[in-house]
Amino acid sequence: MRIPQITLSAIIILTTQLSVFSQNQTNFQKDSTMLRQIFDETLENGRAYEDLRSLTKDIGARLAGSASADMAVEWGYNKLNSYGFDKVYKQEIEVPHWERGTTEKAWYTDTDGNIHQLNILALGGSVATEGPLQAELIHFKTREDLQNAKKKDVKGKIVFISQPMDQKMIETFDAYGACYPIRGLGAIDAANKSAKAVIIRSLSLSEHPHPHTGTMQYEDGVTKIPAAAISTMDATALEKHMITTRGVTKLMIEMNCKTFPPKKSHNVIAEITGSENPNHIITVGGHLDSWDVGEGAHDDGAGIVHSMEAARTLMALNYQPKNTIRVVFFMNEENGNMGGKTYAELMGQSNEKHIAAIESDRGGFTPRGFSLDGNDRQLKLLLSFTKLFEPYLLQQLEEGYGGVDITPLKSEFKDIALFGFVPDSQRYFEIHHNANDVFETVNKRELHLGAASISSLIYLLDNYL
Amino acid sequence: MRIPQITLSAIIILTTQLSVFSQNQTNFQKDSTMLRQIFDETLENGRAYEDLRSLTKDIGARLAGSASADMAVEWGYNKLNSYGFDKVYKQEIEVPHWERGTTEKAWYTDTDGNIHQLNILALGGSVATEGPLQAELIHFKTREDLQNAKKKDVKGKIVFISQPMDQKMIETFDAYGACYPIRGLGAIDAANKSAKAVIIRSLSLSEHPHPHTGTMQYEDGVTKIPAAAISTMDATALEKHMITTRGVTKLMIEMNCKTFPPKKSHNVIAEITGSENPNHIITVGGHLDSWDVGEGAHDDGAGIVHSMEAARTLMALNYQPKNTIRVVFFMNEENGNMGGKTYAELMGQSNEKHIAAIESDRGGFTPRGFSLDGNDRQLKLLLSFTKLFEPYLLQQLEEGYGGVDITPLKSEFKDIALFGFVPDSQRYFEIHHNANDVFETVNKRELHLGAASISSLIYLLDNYL
Numbered sequence: 001m002r003i004p005q006i007t008l009s010a011i012i013i014l015t016t017q018l019s020v021f022s023q024n025q026t027n028f029q030k031d032s033t034m035l036r037q038i039f040d041e042t043l044e045n046g047r048a049y050e051d052l053r054s055l056t057k058d059i060g061a062r063l064a065g066s067a068s069a070d071m072a073v074e075w076g077y078n079k080l081n082s083y084g085f086d087k088v089y090k091q092e093i094e095v096p097h098w099e100r101g102t103t104e105k106a107w108y109t110d111t112d113g114n115i116h117q118l119n120i121l122a123l124g125g126s127v128a129t130e131g132p133l134q135a136e137l138i139h140f141k142t143r144e145d146l147q148n149a150k151k152k153d154v155k156g157k158i159v160f161i162s163q164p165m166d167q168k169m170i171e172t173f174d175a176y177g178a179c180y181p182i183r184g185l186g187a188i189d190a191a192n193k194s195a196k197a198v199i200i201r202s203l204s205l206s207e208h209p210h211p212h213t214g215t216m217q218y219e220d221g222v223t224k225i226p227a228a229a230i231s232t233m234d235a236t237a238l239e240k241h242m243i244t245t246r247g248v249t250k251l252m253i254e255m256n257c258k259t260f261p262p263k264k265s266h267n268v269i270a271e272i273t274g275s276e277n278p279n280h281i282i283t284v285g286g287h288l289d290s291w292d293v294g295e296g297a298h299d300d301g302a303g304i305v306h307s308m309e310a311a312r313t314l315m316a317l318n319y320q321p322k323n324t325i326r327v328v329f330f331m332n333e334e335n336g337n338m339g340g341k342t343y344a345e346l347m348g349q350s351n352e353k354h355i356a357a358i359e360s361d362r363g364g365f366t367p368r369g370f371s372l373d374g375n376d377r378q379l380k381l382l383l384s385f386t387k388l389f390e391p392y393l394l395q396q397l398e399e400g401y402g403g404v405d406i407t408p409l410k411s412e413f414k415d416i417a418l419f420g421f422v423p424d425s426q427r428y429f430e431i432h433h434n435a436n437d438v439f440e441t442v443n444k445r446e447l448h449l450g451a452a453s454i455s456s457l458i459y460l461l462d463n464y465l
Numbered sequence: 466m467r468i469p470q471i472t473l474s475a476i477i478i479l480t481t482q483l484s485v486f487s488q489n490q491t492n493f494q495k496d497s498t499m500l501r502q503i504f505d506e507t508l509e510n511g512r513a514y515e516d517l518r519s520l521t522k523d524i525g526a527r528l529a530g531s532a533s534a535d536m537a538v539e540w541g542y543n544k545l546n547s548y549g550f551d552k553v554y555k556q557e558i559e560v561p562h563w564e565r566g567t568t569e570k571a572w573y574t575d576t577d578g579n580i581h582q583l584n585i586l587a588l589g590g591s592v593a594t595e596g597p598l599q600a601e602l603i604h605f606k607t608r609e610d611l612q613n614a615k616k617k618d619v620k621g622k623i624v625f626i627s628q629p630m631d632q633k634m635i636e637t638f639d640a641y642g643a644c645y646p647i648r649g650l651g652a653i654d655a656a657n658k659s660a661k662a663v664i665i666r667s668l669s670l671s672e673h674p675h676p677h678t679g680t681m682q683y684e685d686g687v688t689k690i691p692a693a694a695i696s697t698m699d700a701t702a703l704e705k706h707m708i709t710t711r712g713v714t715k716l717m718i719e720m721n722c723k724t725f726p727p728k729k730s731h732n733v734i735a736e737i738t739g740s741e742n743p744n745h746i747i748t749v750g751g752h753l754d755s756w757d758v759g760e761g762a763h764d765d766g767a768g769i770v771h772s773m774e775a776a777r778t779l780m781a782l783n784y785q786p787k788n789t790i791r792v793v794f795f796m797n798e799e800n801g802n803m804g805g806k807t808y809a810e811l812m813g814q815s816n817e818k819h820i821a822a823i824e825s826d827r828g829g830f831t832p833r834g835f836s837l838d839g840n841d842r843q844l845k846l847l848l849s850f851t852k853l854f855e856p857y858l859l860q861q862l863e864e865g866y867g868g869v870d871i872t873p874l875k876s877e878f879k880d881i882a883l884f885g886f887v888p889d890s891q892r893y894f895e896i897h898h899n900a901n902d903v904f905e906t907v908n909k910r911e912l913h914l915g916a917a918s919i920s921s922l923i924y925l926l927d928n929y930l
Contacts, residue, residue: 167508395860426910445891
């Protein structure tokens with residue numbers, strides 16, 4: 001391996017050195033100077049961290065349809081107005097309205113008669129138990145095992161799926177994606193076998209006492225049964241019991257969560273008007289709503305302050321964008337994505353040309369790069385920024401997902417370039433959708449480096465896309 | 466910029482694709498399979514996190530010369546013995562012995578007569594105040610300002626240097642390096658102007674209440690004056706007072722730290738004997754000692770468990786190294802580096818050939834790559850691993866520092882390749898040398914990914930160096 005690899009590395013070194021000379025030096029110098037100014041401004045004067053403190057501590061958790069979400073809309077509108085954008089406005093949308101309710105309890109009784117309480121969270125959208133629900137528990141190690149089970153063995157029981165996220169995957173979002181159907185479709189699978197309810201091991205990579213919530217689905221024609229997540233610690237303990245005393249342990253569960261009629265809410269939008277192409281739009285955003293546990297600090301308070309700070313930095317440097325830079329605080333990403341869908345629909349009906357959108361919804365951790373959902377020309381453009389991004393350790397420039405909120409824009413603008421901000425993912429799934437997602441888990445430098453990275457990409461896209 | 470850059474990126478893409486085919490496929494497949502097995506073993510069965518819990522909670526802070534350091538030596542010896550190495554032994558060294566003592570207090574009085582207490586830590590090696598020491602305070606924004614000051618203005622006063630670490634530097638170790646002389650040489654600079662004592666702003670990138678300690682030096686023929694660090698929060702507040710009421714604020718300080726005669730201590734060493742070249746040595750290590758505040762979790766408990774786990778993983782996979790893999794727990798990196806110096810001396814007198822050394826002493830954060838202190842051939846070799854490291858996001862492969870403990874080996878073995886493990890550096894300097902450096906700040910996945918990265922480098926060096 002050594003010799004050919006050395007040849008390769010030699011070529012790479014050569015290419016890299018060549019590039020410095022082969023590039024348009026004037027532009028490269030201008031752009032690298034601008035990126036340095038962007039990072040300096042954000043690292044020295046950035047507001048993202050204090051804005052996030054305010055969003056998480058003055059508002060807190062903010063599930064779409066709640067009073068907190070309404071206050072978050074006011075917070076966003078006022079905050080954006082304080083930064084001197086050319087335009088700040090709200091965009092009305094309709095959002096689902098589900099409430100966790102006041103009771104979420106579960107216990108299991110082992111064969112020795114010992115009673116163990118479980119830390120549970122109803123999955124978002126779950127029906128209630130309508131009072132105490134007690135039944136025999138049946139354990140499946142995977143969703144596939146449940147799908148392959150005999151209906152008579154599952155009928156009338158409560159299903160427990162203990163499948164953990166795969167520790168071996170380096171990119172934790174891959175491990176999340178692999179387990180997502182357990183949470184999203186487990187209630188349908190269990191109901192298809194006539195189960196009374198389903199509980200799943202929380203989608204998390206760490207063992208801790210807090211259950212992780214998240215969306216789940218029902219299917220027309222399939223009975224809607226209650227669905228909850230239990231903490232990874234409880235799941236590990238319960239699985240041990242089930243393996244030694246399979247099928248005989250009873251579970252008692254009560255949840256009084258409820259779905260209400262849809263409510264009006266808003267996306268919150270601010271713009272820096274383009275000096276050359278005011279109706280060419282570069283959207284940058286995150287989602288303003290969060291789940292109703294923790295404080296929505298990394299998911300997605302970070303994306304909100306990233307987007308606002310990225311634009312604030314450009315304004316602080318008196319940068320006049322050629323295209324319109326539009327900051328969008330999307331509402332309802334977590335349980336319906338009505339903000340993203342409505343925004344795309346309305347933009348499709350407008351005379352605007354949407355050339356790019358950037359989403360930050362993977363946390364406020366140390367930046368690693370950007371993923372592109374776009375075409376080859378756009379990928380080449382992204383890779384052409386390699387040398388400019390190098391000093392800021394933005395080394396992961398690759399094809400990939402943009403983000404839930406901006407993906408609907410693709411159906412309206414087929415040539416749009418969708419970028420996802422890619423921070424380090426290792427800590428995300430111990431914080432995601434649970435009580436751990438609080439301001440204290442966010443690091444100021446990591447957050448501000450992310451904002452500066454996004455600001456730099458906006459600048460480069462504004463000039464070269 | 467766009468067109469030439471696209472050309473560049475096109476070349477890079479081409480090169481990358483070419484490489485896949487140009488490489489020796491057999492070796493590349495074998496090596497990439499081995500790296501995958503290494504990461505799987507560490508991520509699924511790694512012991513590093515629980516070993517670190519034991520080192521930080523059962524032993525805790527462990528300054529060289531203390532009983533805790535002696536217990537850490539026992540801990541390391543027993544722990545290494547539990548992993549089935551071919552050899553485990555201690556290497557006797559002599560270490561300095563300094564103790565913080567029981568009193569560390571400081572107050573300043575503002576011009577309105579308000580008394581403010583300061584959170585202080587004596588710098589390692591500082592002399593005591595010999596009872597209460599009160600004097601006028603004189604403030605300098607930088608070390609240079611102090612060096613340029615008139616002796617008569619400084620004489621008899623306590624010097625305060627408020628220079629902060631530079632937030633704008635992306636690599637935080639660069640910002641640390643730039644401020645290091647303030648802590649290391651500030652007492653000499655101040656004594657040269659006949660000051661009574663010196664206090665400095667803690668070398669940290671975050672504003673918090675805990676002062677950061679660290680080494681400092683005296684110079685023969687220059688009066689030894691007491692030196693302490695105050696917390697960044699206190700430094701910011703005190704600087705405000707000094708700017709508005711420069712020179713009139715009084716400071717009272719008392720510290721009863723003390724230097725004792727040198728003591729015996731040990732490096733702790735374990736080996737997997739090389740099957741082909743038993744006297745060709747690849748050293749991997751971190752330092753077992755820590756400062757006497759916090760728990761020495763990131764600095765350098767992480768390096769200790771990284772090194773042990775990297776070797777454990779290779780043994781768990783039944784890998785038979787061609788060269789001898791030697792794990793070294795170095796003692797006394799923090800205040801004398803007697804472990805590193807003695808190890809190098811003794812090895813220089815042996816008949817061993819030291820081909821490489823790897824040090825982990827930058828924390829247990831998410832891995833970013835390796836830095837090499839070596840020659841061009843070794844750099845090309847490191848770069849030749851680019852494709853193998855890609856799936857594990859080891860993207861920073863560059864020339865740079867190896868580490869304090871292994872650097873003395875260079876004077877004995879001029880062709881040795883010294884590698885520093887490079888984790889993400891953004892959080893390091895809020896944890897470094899202060900009460901924040903506890904087990905709870907370490908993330909299990911980040912720590913285990915680091916161990917697997919080091920294990921992978923050992924494997925590749927064993928085969929291709």
